[in-house]
Amino acid sequence: MANFETREVTTDLLIVGGGMAACGAAVEAAYWAKKKGLKVTLVDKAAMDRSGAVAMGLSAINQYVGLKDGQNTLKDYVDYVRNDLMGITREDLVANIARHVDSSVHLFEKWGLPIWKDEKGGYVHEGRWQLMINGESYKVIVAEAAKTALGTENIYERIFITEPIMNDDKCVGAVGFSVRENVFYVFKAKAVLVAMGGAVHVFKPRSSGEGLGRAWYPPWNSGSSAYFTLKAGAEMTCQEVRFIPVRFKDAYGPVGAWFLLFKSRATNGMDENYMETRKGELEKWVPYGKVKPVPANLRNWLMLLDVMDGKGPIFMRTEEAINNIAAAYKEDPAGYKKKMKELETEAWEDFLDMTISQAILWAATNVAPEEAKSEIAAAEPYFIGSHSGASGAWVSGPEDLQTDATKPVYFWGYAHMATVPGIFCAGDASGASIHKFSSGSHAEGRIAAKEAIRYCVDHPEAPAVDAKVVEELKARILKPLDIFAQHSKYSSDPDIHPEYIRPKMFMFRLQKIMDEYAGGVTAQFKTSKAQLQKGMTLLQFLKEDSEKLAAEDLHELMRCWENVQRMWQAEAHVRTILFREETRWPGYYFRTDTPTMKEDWLAFANITWNPKTGEWIPKKVPVLYINDKL
């Protein structure tokens, strides 16, 4: 085995991940841990200042309910989320996050995040729930508070977490390795809070050359959360509910400001507005087809119908929107000029704060948005339970938001704890509670952290870690290095070898399977039982070959495990689409053999991998609402 020192860290609460949810968890946990004399440790694969999906910055806070000013009620938010996800929503979780999210936003502002203000000092809204920010340093600011709360001595950066450490059915820590030095890390903990984001590059991206990394979702989140909870034997939910955003084509610049703030339309190559010409289609998806705003996946679907009919390209009518807004200033040339300048700045900031590539693409193609329309397109599928997809672990709701009917099904002791004792989840790691975004993920991290500390207080016994289990994990995790060291000299090109596969080609193989059989871009997001079964056959070969992954160095070792994680996310996805025999989110995926929404599938499709037997067990769980009590 490769020669790695083993370093042990014993703590009470271990936070894995350093993104929005983890930073929320850090500030909250630090407070309660200090009171209770407990220790909190955080591990991130990157540098917290700029890790996770907010690494580049953001131009909006997408969840703000405005409870204090009575702008909206909790019920308003829950209704919006439920409808957007075609009924499949854990309202107890959504309401729990929504009642705390404004708190997180107010903290961000105190910490120094510039939130746009109107003349009266109120927040400027992009849409009903969204606030405009100057968010280039959003993550830096949020991480700063988290680091101050925890103390840098309790933070481990550049450690890639792979597996949970289990003791029977209980999680007692996590293992990982440094990507900077040959050190294998063993974190022993009473509770682990999982916040390692979602997954990208499970499906083949549209761009396949140098632009491979320009997915909408950042290439560094590889399904670590899903893998961790799956391997621990936790029940997972909504594994079929991936997210496909419609964005400016190729560079995936955000469209939110254009649709919501500038009130832009999108039209096809024949100048038709698919939201009007395809309106009749919405009837097929009632009651959700009738709600306002039209659910994201149905908007996608109407657009995709145009694309499939060859009516593309689809354009964002930027020129029309800008001129409509400016028209109000026709009589006032100075005001007009000022307004145009303001709009131009807002439009560019939207890109520069969160998708700089789009600014490069517009500059490289000489786009003047006030003069010419710009193409938009559906991206590839991603797993991001905090945004408009819903995949993640199945977690307990809070006790005080349960009704008599929901409590036996949705509550088991600690809010946002997975079905495995000691594992808490937040952000992309927890499922069935979409539309948390950056702010709600932070709030959920806080909620879960407080509960995790309570769990540590209630379960004070030291984590019982079996040394033999750790040795086995170490050998397995370092194996790709051994394989490379052992075999690479045999062929004159170390990339091509009959005994092993390097992680990049392994990733391409996974992406090809998912793209073609599980409804990726090439398959126009369509799949069927027969397609999925074929995909499963190929995934099984891939899984066998994952034992033959080879890594030349630490960086590549990380790439090996990232792709194993993606593969597990893929399998959970394919199995769950197979299980749900209907089509409910046509703009996310369309099952051609079961093309309609079915009454008896107004239910969660959960799935568990059994660590003892290796079996996958799907399960239907009722959807129960609390909205009439909010």
Added chain:
Amino acid sequence: MPSFVIVEKCDGCKALDKTACQHICPNDLMVLNKDLMKAYNREPEMCWECYNCVKICPTQAVEVRGYADFVPLGATVSPLRSSDSIMWTVKFRNGTLKRFKFPIRTTQEGSAVPDGGFATGTDDLKSPVLFSEPASSGMAAIPGLMK
């Protein structure tokens, strides 16, 4: 080549124990060639063009060239980030130049206090009220189910 390093400008962060670009890249892409003492992007096709290496480099040695497989040549987008604002220069393929300046934070670097100055309203670990609440929510109490 997404992010790339201009050889002449990179000084390898003066051989300090970790280089700035390597420290910050969320995808572990930037590395230092120790023989040449120059940094490079080891996997350009896994680069998100997040510009974090560009913003952090003390010698402005890192730039981004748009993904060659779909971006025409000739444009540049360059940031200059200070402690409270960022200035962007956007150069179009046709030569047009645009400059934008945006604030990035309203407080001093390093001054973020975890509770934001909001008083703690509960001592109860079992209560759903978080440590800065209800003050940070702006409400008298955190709402729950109607009785």
